[in-house]
Amino acid sequence: MAKKEVAVVGVGLSKHVSKRRDVNIAEMVWEAVSACYEDAGLKPKDTDAFITGNMPAFEGVNLPEEWGAGHWGAYAKPLLRITTGGTTGGSVAHGGYYAVASGLYDIVMCIAFEKQSDGNSTMGLNTVALADAAAQFQLGVDPGFMAAFGGGAVGVAVYQASSYMKSSGCTTQHLDKVAALCRNNAALNPYSHLKQPGLTPEEVAKTTLLQYPIRFGHVCPATDGACAMLFTTGEKARKMMDKPAYVLSVSSCSDEAAMVGIAGSGTTNTDPCVQEGCKIAAARAYELAGIKEPRREIDLAEPYAPFAHQMLMFYERLLLCDEGDAPSILDSGSMGLDGELPVCPSGGVISTNAIGASAMERVAEAAMQIMGKCGERQVKKEVRKAVAHGWGGAVNFNVVAVLSDTPRR
């Protein structure tokens, strides 16, 4: 059990675009960090510890904290770097939660970022796949087949999408609808990357097909951007502001890699859309948060969905409806900004994906919606409890956080 209540008292985001040529990584991150200090009314000297994270080597450089620390006010302070693939930012937020909940630190700055245009993300992804791909080549797989099998994140996502569509009744029209919903939300978010106001599902359906069943319009962009959040104790937060966002719980779950097992062996994670790990993490997070009926008690969801089908798939895996029901819930309109349970009000990862930052931006959006700081994209209903999610690894790692406007009773 947590020793201390944990609250978010500040959120900062940099500008998010495909190529930041006017700043270097440390400077881009400082935009988010300084905005976060300003939001919370704190200064670097007030901070007790730092948690940072980004993808390893996606920028073509590593150990970013080595030169970033000086730029962010972290010299002579405890600092921890966390990097867990697509879930990195979520894990960084979990790190901030643990640091405060444990009673070890009072004020913790969490920083997550990616400046993809500085490096080669495909090269970065290759380092992830190296162990498995190298083994497969040694065991006698035709490189031509490996290429057809599909490279990179899209290659993994198409298999998940096609099995999800068969098991849920989700159609390609639903994928188009998800993309249109998210990109329209993104148009109201000053920190989003792909803003497409008025985009219709019909327009998404006309975009180029990448690999069945995923079109160009169903996929996230590659983004440069950073996110920073300040975590502190409930006690301190109440002295600082009227309406902090409390983090009630965090939970993560690591499952066996899907599609291809470690070093060419078989994997028992045979269907990439099942995402048992997400269900386990969500159930544990709700239990820790004292939530008995997530479908009734959760007001807003920020699932991690760089690919359109994932918004619906993870809505189900976050236990917010029965499996297979998400497509019809989307049709009902309840996932919109004025709906009963708004989903991806930020515009989601499908609109903005600075990889290392993305899973933390889900937590940040949940916090900002609870604090009522979302401006034009502020959802209509009052947000008392929200769930934020991250997904990564070889489609096998899930992180979940539950936030609230009140501490757990």
Add this chain to the structure above:
Amino acid sequence: MEYKNETVSIDGGWPLSTWQWKMESIALIQKSLEALKKKKLLGLKCPGCGLVYFLPKPYCRCLSIPDEWVEIKDTGTITTFTFSGAWAYEGIEEEGATGTPLIIVGIVLDGSDTMTVCTLEDVEPEKVSVGMRIKLKWPEELLGRLDDIAHCVPA
């Protein structure tokens, strides 16, 4: 300072063929590959939970050590699929796509609990579905490579 949009190349190599992540795993897999030459599919069964791994794995998700070699069947079920090359499915077509149409499927072979990936042949793309039954299509000459089990047809 002006930003120069140019790429600088530095010579280097990535010797994939020397990379061996887990020798133990490779040794087990080689036994299964050797058996392929006799058209036999050898999986490794876990004594703790009964899961059968094909290709074999040196440790089970329940943390027991799979140690019983069992023969699994060359029939199975499709769990997921996609297409490559020129194809059409459910009214969707990849515009301007060229190349040999390939149907790539994830399958679970009968008697195993793991997924493997191969191409589905001798069938129209429209017929493909999750849950469809398949049978491996063995090549005439068996080489004891993963390529030996890289093709299947509807059962």
